[in-house]
Amino acid sequence: MSISRALSVVKPTESGDTPALVEQLSHSEVDHLAEYFQGGDVSAHTQQAAVTRIQSLIAKRMWVACGCTGALSAETPLLFPRSVPRSASRPAVLVPLYDRNPHKAGCDFERERPDLTDTPTHQSRSSITGMMSVLPAMGGPCATAPLVATAPRPHGTSEARAAKRTPKLAAVLFTILEGAGLNVLQQGRLSTTDAKSRLEVEIRKHFIAPGKSLFDWCKLSFYAAQSIIKKLDKQDQEDWGKTVPQGFIIEQVIDYHSNATSHALTNVHGEQFFFSGRLIVPGANTPGPWLAIALASKRPGVSAEFDQVYLHPMDSEREYFLVDSDLERHTLRILRRDLSKMKRASKPYTIIKPLTDLTVMDGKTAAKIRPDFILRANPELKRDALIVETMGYEDVAYTTRKLQTHRLMLLLPKTLDLVPHEKGSDEDLKKSIERYIS
Ligand SMILES: [Zn+2]
Incomplete structure (x- = not known):
C-alpha cells in the first residue's frame, strides 16, 4: 500500500485543532521538499526550489500539513518552516512538530524525534521550593x-x-x-x-x-x-x-x-x-x-x-555565573562586551541566564523551556525581552531540536524575538541587540 504524498500550506495551528487550508503544494514542489527533507545530497535545482518555497512560507508565516494520514484533521501531522542563519547549504528547513501527531510509518516527512543528549542544556530542570x-x-x-x-x-x-x-x-x-540573583548580569564583573x-x-x-x-x-x-x-x-x-x-x-x-x-x-x-x-x-x-x-x-x-x-x-572562576557549555561562554563573551558598549551609549540591558525551566502554554498544553540567555532592557515595556540561543552544532538533528524549542520560547510573555548565535554570527548578534535594545 503506498502512502499518499501530499503537502498543503496551512495556517499556524494550535495542538488539537484542525489546520486551515491555504493552498495545496504541487507534485513537483512536494518532490523537491521531500528530497531536501531527507537531508542527503540533492541537486542544486532541488535545493534552490525547496529553500525558496520554505522561505516564502516563513515570510507568510505559514505552516505545512502532511497528507499521509488523509484529509486535514486534528490528527494531521504538521511541519514548521524555519530559517537557519549562516547555513549555506540549508538556510531554511522544515521542522517536524514532534508533539503534534505521528506520520504514517514510511511517510517521506517522518523523522524520528532526536534523542536528548546529556549536556546540561538538555536536561529538564526543576527548582526546589x-x-x-x-x-x-x-x-x-x-x-x-x-x-x-x-x-x-x-x-x-x-x-x-x-x-x-x-x-x-x-x-x-x-x-x-x-x-x-547570581544568574543575572547587570554591569561589570x-x-x-x-x-x-x-x-x-x-x-x-x-x-x-x-x-x-x-x-x-x-x-x-x-x-x-x-x-x-x-x-x-x-x-x-x-x-x-x-x-x-x-x-x-x-x-x-x-x-x-x-x-x-x-x-x-x-x-x-x-x-x-x-x-x-x-x-x-x-x-x-x-x-x-x-x-x-x-x-x-x-x-x-x-x-x-x-x-x-x-x-x-561556570563562565569564569569568580562570579558563580553558570553556563551550559563552552559555546555559551563564547556567546556570553559577546553579550558582555556589547553590554559595556551599550551602557556607554546609555542603553544598558540585563543578561539573565535562567537556571530552572520556565513554563509556557502551547495552545492548551504546558511546555517547559529554558532559554540560554534572556536580555531585558526595560521591564516596564510590554515587550522587552530578547532571547539569545547558542546554536551548538551543525547536524540536522541538533538544529531540528533547537528549532522546536525556539518556537516554544517565542511564546514566553514579553518576548520580542529570538536571536540564534552560532560560530561566525557574532556581528548578526550585535546588530540584533542594537535593533531591539534602544
Ligand atoms: Zn506524513
Whole structure:
C-alpha cells in the first residue's frame, strides 16, 4: 500500500485543532521538499526550489500539513518552516512538530524525534521550593543514595545521562543561585566577595529541616569540610525528623580527577578536596571552571562523610555565573562586551541566564523551556525581552531540536524575538541587540 504524498500550506495551528487550508503544494514542489527533507545530497535545482518555497512560507508565516494520514484533521501531522542563519547549504528547513501527531510509518516527512543528549542544556530542570534537604531519612522517591549504613555506595563519575531530570543536589544549587540573583548580569564583573555575600544572604532564607537553617549547614569553601563533618557527627537523627543530617559546600573548582577509590577537586587556590562516592558532571566534555556543590550526610551507624558532588560549568572562576557549555561562554563573551558598549551609549540591558525551566502554554498544553540567555532592557515595556540561543552544532538533528524549542520560547510573555548565535554570527548578534535594545 503506498502512502499518499501530499503537502498543503496551512495556517499556524494550535495542538488539537484542525489546520486551515491555504493552498495545496504541487507534485513537483512536494518532490523537491521531500528530497531536501531527507537531508542527503540533492541537486542544486532541488535545493534552490525547496529553500525558496520554505522561505516564502516563513515570510507568510505559514505552516505545512502532511497528507499521509488523509484529509486535514486534528490528527494531521504538521511541519514548521524555519530559517537557519549562516547555513549555506540549508538556510531554511522544515521542522517536524514532534508533539503534534505521528506520520504514517514510511511517510517521506517522518523523522524520528532526536534523542536528548546529556549536556546540561538538555536536561529538564526543576527548582526546589521550601526545604532544601537532599536526603530524606525515610528513603522514598527523593532519595538519591541508599540510606542503609551497610549498603555499598557506588563510587564513580556519572554524566547524569540516566537522569534526564535535575539531580536534587543540582536543584539546590540552581535555586540558591537564582535566589541570590547570581544568574543575572547587570554591569561589570562581580567580585568573588560580593558574589559570596549575596549567596550568604540567600542561604539564610532556606531551611533543610524544621528549625535547621541552611545557613548553619552550607559553607562556601572546602576549608569548612572538616568542621561540617565534626558537627554532623554530633547530630541526633531525632532532631532532624524526616531528614538525614546533612551539610553542603558550594565552591569554585578548576580541575578534577578520579580514581577507583576517590575524587579530587581542585579549587581556585590550587587546594584539593578529596571524597569517595558519586561525582556528577553533566556534559563532561565542557572545560572548567565549574561550580561544585558537595553533600555530606550523617547516616545512622556510620561517621558523617562527603559522598556526593555535582559540578556545573561556570563562565569564569569568580562570579558563580553558570553556563551550559563552552559555546555559551563564547556567546556570553559577546553579550558582555556589547553590554559595556551599550551602557556607554546609555542603553544598558540585563543578561539573565535562567537556571530552572520556565513554563509556557502551547495552545492548551504546558511546555517547559529554558532559554540560554534572556536580555531585558526595560521591564516596564510590554515587550522587552530578547532571547539569545547558542546554536551548538551543525547536524540536522541538533538544529531540528533547537528549532522546536525556539518556537516554544517565542511564546514566553514579553518576548520580542529570538536571536540564534552560532560560530561566525557574532556581528548578526550585535546588530540584533542594537535593533531591539534602544
Ligand atoms: Zn506524513
